[in-house]
Amino acid sequence: xxxxxxxxxxxxxxxxxxxxxxxxxxxxxxxxxxxxxxxxxxxxxxxxxxxxxxxxxxxxxxxxxxxxxxxxxxxxxxxxxxxxxxxxxxxxxxxxxxxxxxxxxxxxxxxxxxxxxxxxxxxxxxxxxxxxxxxxxxxxxxxxxxxxxxxxxxxxxxxxxxxxxxxxxxxxxxxxxxxxxxxxxxxxxxxxxxxxxxxxxxxxxxxxxxxxxxxxxxxxxxxxxxxxxxxxxxxxxxxxxxxxxxxxxxxxxxxxxxxxxxxxxxxxxxxxxx
Ligand SMILES: NC(=O)c1ccc[n+]([C@@H]2O[C@H](COP(=O)([O-])OP(=O)(O)OC[C@H]3O[C@@H](n4cnc5c(N)ncnc54)[C@H](OP(=O)(O)O)[C@@H]3O)[C@@H](O)[C@H]2O)c1
Numbered sequence: 602x603x604x605x606x607x608x609x610x611x612x613x614x615x616x617x618x619x620x621x622x623x624x625x626x627x628x629x630x631x632x633x634x635x636x637x638x639x640x641x642x643x644x645x646x647x648x649x650x651x652x653x654x655x656x657x658x659x660x661x662x663x664x665x666x667x668x669x670x671x672x673x674x675x676x677x678x679x680x681x682x683x684x685x686x687x688x689x690x691x692x693x694x695x696x697x698x699x700x701x702x703x704x705x706x707x708x709x710x711x712x713x714x715x716x717x718x719x720x721x722x723x724x725x726x727x728x729x730x731x732x733x734x735x736x737x738x739x740x741x742x743x744x745x746x747x748x749x750x751x752x753x754x755x756x757x758x759x760x761x762x763x764x765x766x767x768x769x770x771x772x773x774x775x776x777x778x779x780x781x782x783x784x785x786x787x788x789x790x791x792x793x794x795x796x797x798x799x800x801x802x803x804x805x806x807x808x809x810x811x812x813x814x815x816x817x818x819x820x821x822x823x824x825x826x827x828x829x830x831x832x833x834x835x836x837x838x839x840x841x842x843x844x845x846x847x848x849x850x851x852x853x854x855x856x857x858x859x860x861x862x863x864x865x866x867x868x869x870x871x872x873x874x875x
Contacts, residue, residue, distance in 0.1 A: 605668045605719070607660075609633040609651055609708060610678025611640075614725065614776025618824035619677065620644055631664050635678075651678045651704030651805060652696070654711075661711035670719020673831045674712045676705035676748075678728045681720075681782035682740040685801050685810075690789050694740050701744035706751055710779040713759075715744065722765040725752045725831050729770060729849035733860070736870060737808045757840065767830045772843030774780060807869030818843040 608624055609617040611632035623630050623863055624644060632638060633649030640646060647663055650656040664671070682689060682697035716723065730738055731745030751767065756766040767870075789800055826842045841849065852860055865871040 605629040605631065605634065605674040606675060607631040607664055607671055607712060608675040609649060610675055612636060612638045614820045615774060616677045618820040622824045633660055636835045643720045651708060654697035654707045657711050659705040665715055671715045671721045672719055673722050673724055674708060674716055675724040675827060678704060678707055681778055683738055683782045684786050684802055685737055685795060685849065686739055686794055688801055689740055693789055697740040702747035703778050705748055708841060709755065709802045716764055717762055722767060722836060723766045724769055725841045727768045727770050729845045733849060736868060737804060741849060765836045767836045768839045769827050769830050769841060770845045771823040772845035773815045773817040774820055774823050776820060794838045803873040804870065811861050811868045
């Protein structure tokens with residue numbers, strides 16, 4: 602059978618790099634794209650908004666008219682909604698969960714017949730925030746924790762058909778996701794009561810300072826690992842990339858109280874005064 606894969610969020614940093622590498626590895630790539638995509642004619646662009654179940658269903662229908670089955674479905678589309686709970690409007694929280702958690706659930710639901718027919722696999726792009734929640738990233742952490750849980754449940758549900766469910770966990774990676782998150786946060790601040798915003802000035806400054814210390818890795822490294830997860834004859838449950846391998850692995854082993862203190866110190870929250 603032709604090795605066809607479907608990937609969401611294909612126009613972004615990691616997604617676009619994965620499309621390119623998958624194409625070079627000889628896969629027929631169906632690239633789910635919310636907006637204009639600059640791929641060559643060999644990549645099949647499929648209009649897709651993962652937050653819209655009708656759009657997901659239409660995408661599965663379109664791909665199903667061209668292939669009998671899929672080798673892999675890669676849930677890569679994602680956004681970051683950042684800020685302390687009090688400063689994040691409800692619709693932004695909803696957008697975070699719609700894209701990062703409910704989106705992959707819709708994609709899996711609609712694409713499962715093609716995955717089953719192609720003896721394919723599911724690859725979910727998560728993040729270490731899925732198991733180590735970070736302050737000022739509560740919405741993101743909740744969304745990725747949801748994706749982690751969904752992946753664990755699906756792995757058992759789909760085992761009878763031998764459909765592997767794989768999590769790829771990139772470390773901090775150089776993409777536009779952070780700029781987009783910052784812009785959305787600024788837009789939200791424009792709609793928030795100034796006194797409430799001022800309460801969190803110290804948190805926001807500390808977060809900005811801590812974020813600036815991160816050295817994001819290249820998208821190609823993550824794309825390589827996604828392709829490894831797609832190609833492995835017996836894929837692992839989880840592949841970690843870059844600083845997710847070190848930072849996340851250390852933090853998760855700490856007792857919860859110590860982990861809270863470490864995170865609070867590293868992120869500059871421990872010295873804040875009310
Ligand atoms: N970058 C990192 O440091 C990092 C670390 C850990 C995990 N990750 C994960 O890696 C994945 C890819 O992120 P990235 O860093 O490559 O971000 P990115 O460059 O911003 O790309 C994200 C992609 O998702 C798409 N997308 C957003 N909302 C969508 C929607 N409603 N429907 C369909 N597509 C949508 C974006 O399309 P538009 O351009 O149209 O918005 C874009 O193509 C995400 O799941 C992210 O959580 C990233």
